[in-house]
């Protein structure tokens with residue numbers, strides 16, 4: 001999953017040869033799930049066409065401060081566009097554009113949007129090697145850095161002049177990587193390890209039968225995605241799940257039984273910062289699992305059950321600085337039972353899932369939760385998608401976590 005998923009990217013293009021790479025740049029952002037709007041300086045249109053960029057971005061492209069309708073001129077709202085963006089990238093950023101930015105000059109829509117922006121602004125300088133190393137350009141870059149502009153590195157290689165050296169704009173994928181590296185360091189869970197258990201566990205009776213439950217693992221996956229978006233390193237310990245968990249920002253540990261989930265939870269708990277137990281762990285397992293399929297007519301009619309380890313209770317008993325969050329699935333005396341579990345398992349917080357709420361819980365895409373912490377009034381949320389529920393849960397976790405650590 002990408003940090004750009006759902007983000008709004010404003011791309012400003014200035015007039016250098018590297019502008020020919022910008023349609024690919026737009027595509028790369030869109031591929032990562034971002035929305036892109038493009039602003040162009042007039043001279044950049046000599047290198048790449050507005051039609052190409054409007055087509056790949058699927059949005060109108062603006063290259064002047066005023067809409068070019070002679071009978072009915074209107075203002076292209078650079079302020080609105082600047083405030084719309086989560087991130088503003090100027091690529092390529094020419095010597096002319098960088099010096100104008102450093103001097104607060106405002107004679108085109110890219111510069112006007114830059115001066116109106118409040119979001120993080122990235123520039124990808126692109127010019128000939130001597131121009132790039134000229135003290136005037138280096139001075140301008142220092143001014144921009146002081147003004148909180150993030151200057152992306154230039155690459156060495158063949159330049160349009162025929163010379164070879166430093167000044168090339170990085171390839172689109174590399175620009176995204178540089179931006180991601182920077183953005184991830186500003187996220188609230190950067191450098192933190194979040195471990196999440198999810199899904200059901202299957203306790204084998206014989207090689208083809210098991211004791212299990214209807215948990216889909218969706219809630220755990222959404223929590224894992226949200227933790228990754230917040231910058232954490234995420235380990236998702238998941239029982240058998242039909243949903244697709246392939247996501248390069250999540251380390252997936254696939255398990256089948258409660259015992260396997262327990263072993264992996266212990267392995268990852270010591271250096272975890274936040275541990276969330278959202279798995280629906282089977283409470284009982286067959287005392288013995290048959291190696292061969294049990295045949296009809298053998299008189300088999302009874303399974304002896306023994307308890308599985310209570311993973312969360314064990315982690316609560318050895319916990320040091322970890323923030324430990326559990327789930328409670330209740331059908332009666334919900335609040336009371338959930339509060340009891342919070343205390344008994346030594347948790348920092350517990351999320352109550354009620355199976356009495358229609359559409360909420362186990363297999364579906366929605367959930368209705370109450371977030372409970374000791375010494376605080378329980379916080380009840382509306383029925384929401386599991387993506388939104390994961391968002392709400394992390395808002396609550398961060399409120400406490402940031403105070404504690």
Ligand code: CTP
Nearest residue numbers: 277278279281308309310311312326327328329
């Ligand atoms: N849990 C766990 N290991 C178990 C059972 C539960 O880690 N063997 C965790 C769940 O992941 C959840 C919390 O404990 O975060 C509560 O699970 P729940 O099924 O609601 O309660 P139980 O502890 O199993 O108790 P009961 O079935 O009696 O309600």
